[in-house]
Every structure is written in C-alpha cells, then in structure tokens.
Amino acid sequence: NAGVMQNPRHLVRRRGQEARLRCSPMKGHSHVYWYRQLPEEGLKFMVYLQKENIIDESGMPKERFSAEFPKEGPSILRIQQVVRGDSAAYFCASSSTGRAEAFFGQGTRLTVV
C-alpha cells in the first residue's frame, strides 16, 4: 500500500558499516511491525512497536539490531556493523489502534558487500 513509505528502497553497505532503514506509517497509524525476508525464505517477524514503545522484539537478533518508533518521525530499524548475512529485504507494516488490518511498505533491500 502506497501509504506506508519505506526508504531507501535499496541500500548497499560494506561489511562493518551501519544500516538505517526508515518506515513512515500510514497517517493515523500508531503500530509498526518490521519483518525480514532472507533470500528464498518467507517473512520473519522481527519487532513490533507502538509510538515510543517496543511491544515485542522477540524476533530481533540479540546483537547489532535495534528499532525505535519516536513520538515524531518515522520508525527506524538500525543494524550496526553489518555482515553479509544481513543482506535481505526488510518490510515494515503499520496498523491503526483498534483496527486489525496491517498495510505494508515496498520494502528496503539491503545488500552487504
């Protein structure tokens, strides 16, 4: 759905650099989910956030990965010291409080070289 904006669409990073992925939810949506799609695999849950709070981060790798959804501005997924295995498509989705349907962004394709 064009309403959820992710940028950049493509990101190339060298090993050891940091990657920052941004997700602007649809207007009025205060719930954001991040998912990762590794090559030849399905969508895997990473983290679920509401404004200023991490609700569930059980799918996040313990090290190097962090996420935030500040009061103002987009949600950020940050990967420090990237490695080749981080190469994947990262999707975010948003939903409004009290409404079940979630809408996806176009994804950010991260390539680590």
Add this chain to the structure above:
Amino acid sequence: ILNVEQSPQSLHVQEGDSTNFTCSFPSSNFYALHWYRWETAKSPEALFVMTLNGDEKKKGRISATLNTKEGYSYLYIKGSQPEDSATYLCAPRGAGNMLTFGGGTRLMVKP
C-alpha cells in the same frame, strides 16, 4: 510468536483449475486471521481479515473460510488465472495485536 503452518508450500496448476490451500494456527489466544497476497518484487497486499468462527469472505474468484475452534483457515481460488500466481500468506493475530506470518503457499498458474 504463534506457530503458523501453511500447506502446501508450493502448488502448480493449469489455468482454469480451482485450488485451495490451508493455514493452521493455535486456536488459543486467537483474535483475527489475515490473508495476504504477495507478488514477486512487490509488498504483501491484504486480501481478507476474519475474526469469527465460521466466517467466510469472498473477493471475486477468491474466498476464505475460518475455523477458530480447530485452528485452521482455507483459501480457495476458483478458475485460476495466470495473474493469480503469487505467494499467499496467512497471519493470525493474537492478543497484543501482533501478526505472525506463515511461510506462505507459492501458487503458479500455467496458461
């Protein structure tokens, strides 16, 4: 995170065939069940949201049913067309508002 199983993993059918696939999920802590359609190089597109046991939703040639007591949902496609080729994802939502996706069923429709 809920344990969600979809079967089959992939399916090849001829144009005009009708087909169906399954999504299984834990029946406890259930709130809603979402179906998404995901075409290559695009983002997942919402098809249906179902909440009540016995729910049946329909969109053109695609329909879905829900059994919350036994924890499964079926997606049916009548008279498959090549443009139906995609991965179909189901995602139950538990209390806490979190979607958990199954691995998907990849459908390929041959003309």
